[in-house]
Amino acid sequence: MKPIARQVLFYGALLGLWSLICRLHVWPPYVLPAPWAIVQALLAGFQDHSFPIAIFASMRRMVIGYCISVVLGTFLGIALASNQFLEQTVSGLLVSLQSLPSICWLPLAVLWFGLSENAILFVIVMGSLLSVTISMETGRKQMPKIYSMAGRNLGARKWNLFYYVLLPASMPYIVTGLKQGWAFAWRSLFAGEMIYVTLGLGQQLNAGRDLNDMNLVIAVMVLIIAIGTTVDRLLFRTIERRLQMKWGLLSAT
């Protein structure tokens, strides 16, 4: 109960301070709107369906891009972990590519795919593919050898060995990679959406800027934070916690 009480207190104080500053008219409302104005903007956005439509468009893109990353990253990571030549060559290249922020792929994507959906998808994939690949590779390599030996010893071969032993044994690394991949994809999504104007939350942000509507800008930012946090908490934290409980990496509460 105590941490929750603290959190309530903290957010309450934050909102209170924000309202107070607005009441004092330190800055004009088009620079710093009041909290209730943001709430109104959010309600309005949901009432005229512009937010649900934008959320759907963005999430659709996100899910498609992320799935491509996960599938490609899985195969790439496994290939890298099981082939010494690839490991010594491609691995290094991937690590250097990771130093390139995903938004830097956008000009290239636009020249390749034109101002299209595919350009954004490409940026999402490039943003998250590498972290999925690298964690998949480390998962396969860092996995204690004893698991694969015990598995082979107990009669697991080829597909069975992979599916019942190697895959679950590297799951802690894989989940970390998937989570990181999601976070990178999420960042890349908005980078792409804001430059290439199309339906989506990024476009709503741009619309707010164009209309000089600070309420809309902050409302969309709140939405992006809320969705990002929800996915992280509900999906990845749950999976992580489950895994940690099973493996005993976390004291069961």
Add this chain to the structure above:
Amino acid sequence: MTSSPNLIENPNVLHGLGNAMARRAALVNSHVESATPKLWLQNLSLKYRTTQGERMLALDSIDLQVRAGEFLCIVGPSGCGKSTLLYLIAGLHEPTSGAVLMDGKRVERTGTDRIMIFQEHGLFPWLTVGENVEFGMKMKGVEKKLRRERVREYLNLVHLGKFQKSYIHQLSGGMKQRVAIARALATEPDVLLMDEPFAALDAQTRDLLHDELERIWAETGRTIVFVTHNVREAVRLGDRVAVLTFRPGRLKREYAIDLPRPRHLEDAEVAGTARDILADLREEINKSLAAEYQQ
């Protein structure tokens, strides 16, 4: 019930274990008559390449036979390749030359007729205790109903029936090794290969597990090859103790242990025999220490 004469003549065999021993003798007798040994290591050598690229001879011309139902212990200083020997029998490594024969047939790869029990138990943390025990049977394609029955049976054998649904990290070190034993036995192997399974346990737990292993061995009639650096443990458990030399690992000498069962680590005879073997082993241990200090 057929009984093994040397056991019955022996007055020291206690009643509980005596019964089990007689049962085991019956089990063993059914196939011991055939002249082929259960395991036959023929002129086994293994060379490997170190990280510096040197060729190291780990095992050199090991020639060893293990009878069906025998409890063979292998002792040697650390680094003599005694674990490697088990990996070769298990089919996890391939010998550079020579061969491992099981029931007269050459071992080419891993098989569920030879199950290894590792020092660090090697249980799968993502599975429950029951699922771990079930694993080998599942890989073998044993039918689900039978698998369930055997999981219960073997967990009861190691007194862990209540822990079927627990996860591995919830168990103590000794319990983990018992699960590992149950998991190995559940695939119904002919041979158990044990690689210093009790080395990481405290003395009391180890004593208990010695008793339990001896009982299980007596009840199930399995052949056991048990590797340890602890000579007294080898004498306490083994029908025979083989001593390996340090780098390269060669078979130095074999000792038949004719002491009555059940034995205890504290028995004067066990201690005495262990002292003799240790004297033999001392030279090798010194070599291993010298090599360590040089590094």
